[in-house]
Amino acid sequence: MRMWEAVPGERDLAVDEITGRLPEGLTGTLYRNGSGRWDVGPTAVDCLFDTDGMIGAFALDGRGVRFRNRFVRTRQYTTSLRKGRLTTRGLGRQRRGGVAANMLRPPANTANTSVLLRDDRVLALWEAGRPHELDADTLETRGTTDLGGALKGLLGAYSAHFRHDPETGAVVNFGFDPYMPRVDARWVRAGGDAKERRSRLRETLAEARPRMRLRLYETDRAGATRYLRAVPLPGFSFMHDMALTRGYQVFAATPLRFDPVPIMTGAAPMMDALHFAPDEAAAFLLVPRDGGPVRVVETDPFFFFHFVNAYDDGPDVVVDLVRYAPETFGAAMAFFADVRRADAAAGTLTRYRIRASGAVETETVSGAAVEAPQFDLRLSAAEHRYSYALARTDGLTGPLGPGFGIARFDHRTGATDAYATPEDVLVEPVFVPRGPGAAEDDGWILTVGYHAPSHRSRLMVFEAAHLPDGPIAEAWLPFHLPFNFHGAFTPRVAAL
């Protein structure tokens, strides 16, 4: 499908084709991050984490719309431009040169997953590396940042999926940190006969294997980031997102495992080291924000990429997420490996209620196939009624393509409102409240729609409570944008 073709360059323009009527009160900037190109020279890049990040920005100033897009100047992007080919190791690909060229080499940071907006800066975030900092107006890349020295660990990772705490104005996040535990060789040699020393050696070697922990961070309203704590993981679990309640940082360890040995020795690309252990339990990790011990609550196996939101409900913790049942683990894995060809219709919106006793109750919110969920961010860590997501509600499955629209879900009644057409592919819907005191759901949904017949994309504005009525305004670009992943809106109008 032509949607996956590379964006035709870096542009700055005033959008002169606007259909419908832009709401007067809708001013600010929508930033989107995603893969600007899927081919580099002769190489087709299949794994979504390996494609070059590109920021697309739409500024609405009350009179019209301006657009600007720039690739993030990552090391992979600038080097491949110079050489005309990829020279980096990715999550799904090896570098040329065999094992020696890949050994102990982390995957290239493509900065392609999401954005964190801070005044005049945009942070382009990616799973397993430092943020790249861009100017919010020019979209010029300033370089990577360790957030004032706060980021820790081998990778300095700062996840693509941070969470807002509207009560304090803080941003809470985490990063992967693979590590080797310290081994005390003196203990192996200390005392006893040969048999005892051999036994201690065996025990020590069993301990001395690569492990994974999460590093947790909080950035205050003024922008200062501090390191909170480390959380060791029970296994080498993949963790793409976190949720936040007033009391907890919430993680879910799923039975997707990866074997660190071929990754570290350079024997195989990281995707090949991933596998599901479908008979193993999943576990919620509830990390108290006041520093207490981590609660580990086991439940039936599931997989997920994204939480919607979470909140404390008396002694219970309620967690909404897009759940992949064990029978769809294969589809989820294929989506990782090749998002352009895999079946994209496997996740369902699911509510978990974690009781104080450790019992976990599960309830399906909607049977629609969804991904990239969003909600009114003013209700982050509090009870929400509505969520919005990229969705396919017609029961059909297949690769991401025309027919994928957006939907609104009422978590109280189960009602689903959707907008989709056989000609369009929409992306993650972002909710913008009509004003500071507006009720939940009283506002607009912003998304970007790819129109297959004309091979063009446009910013689309919907009334959030009336998605099936279709867009109230569309700002058409004279070209297309490839499918992108996550975005955010700020009331600041960028000088694009």
Ligand SMILES: [Fe+2]
């Ligand atoms: Fe994501």
